[in-house]
Amino acid sequence: MLRLAVLVVSVFLLGGTTVACGQADSPTGHGRHSETVTASPGTSVPTGPVIAIEGMGFSAVGPVAPGTEITIINNDEVEHSVTSRTKGLFDVHVEGKGRATLTAPQDAGEYAFYCLYHPAMLGTLTVK
Ligand SMILES: [Cu+2]
Structure with missing residues (x-):
């Protein structure tokens, strides 16, 4: 309930x-x-691309256009983050059962990210 x-x-x-x-x-x-x-x-x-987080893992997200708004849906009970390996590019925190928006970088490339709270959680965002 x-x-x-x-x-x-x-x-x-x-x-x-x-x-x-x-x-x-x-x-x-x-x-x-x-x-x-x-x-x-x-x-x-969400109308755009989604990164879902569930069971301490990120779902895959297809290539997105520069500047695309990506909805992050956290289905876990605990807080996670989507944090770029390249420091300062993006760092979006999502409360347990919460949602947040990540704006894709403007430059094409492959952006590895992880969760600050659980560094074993890894993902890659492709922008092209
Ligand atoms: Cu996490």
């Missing part, structure tokens, strides 16, 4: 801080989601 409440709150936060438009005709409608929803259709599906 608490999990569901947190999920609902984060959905509201997302709707409030991003310009939620288009698909959210009735974000709080009567259709309740099951508790295991990761990216439920209808209310909060």
Whole structure:
């Protein structure tokens, strides 16, 4: 139950801080989601690329264009980060069960990243 409440709150936060438009005709409608929803259709599906974090690992993300907004969805209970190996390029922290946005670098290339909290978590972002 608490999990569901947190999920609902984060959905509201997302709707409030991003310009939620288009698909959210009735974000709080009567259709309740099951508790295991990761990216439920209808209310909060990101339109762009996504890096999902689950089980202490990053999902793969396909090549993205420079400057693309990438949604990071943390399905774990603990906080993670998406931090570039090249210091200072990007460093986005995502609370447990939270979401954040990473803006892809402007230059094409392969950007290795990891989690500051769990350095064994590794991923690569390709920009082209
Ligand atoms: Cu982590």
